[in-house]
Amino acid sequence: MNDITIFIFGLSFAAVTGATFAFMFKMTGAVLEDAKKPRRTVHPEMKEVQDGEELLVFRAEDKDE
Numbered sequence: 001m002n003d004i005t006i007f008i009f010g011l012s013f014a015a016v017t018g019a020t021f022a023f024m025f026k027m028t029g030a031v032l033e034d035a036k037k038p039r040r041t042v043h044p045e046m047k048e049v050q051d052g053e054e055l056l057v058f059r060a061e062d063k064d065e
Contacts, residue, residue: 049055
């Protein structure tokens with residue numbers, strides 16, 4: 001191997017290493033940002049219901065006679 005090949009290999013290795021650490025740092029920040037947000041799960045039957053929409057309520061009353 002000559003000096004130019006070793007220089008290109010070293011430069012490429014440094015670029016890949018730097019990109020890897022930058023990617024890891026960015027993804028760690030994204031995961032921590034997502035962990036701060038509260039999780040709000042919606043029941044599957046309520047997916048079509050918009051916020052503020054009035055719902056029908058049924059209450060059965062027991063009559064003792």
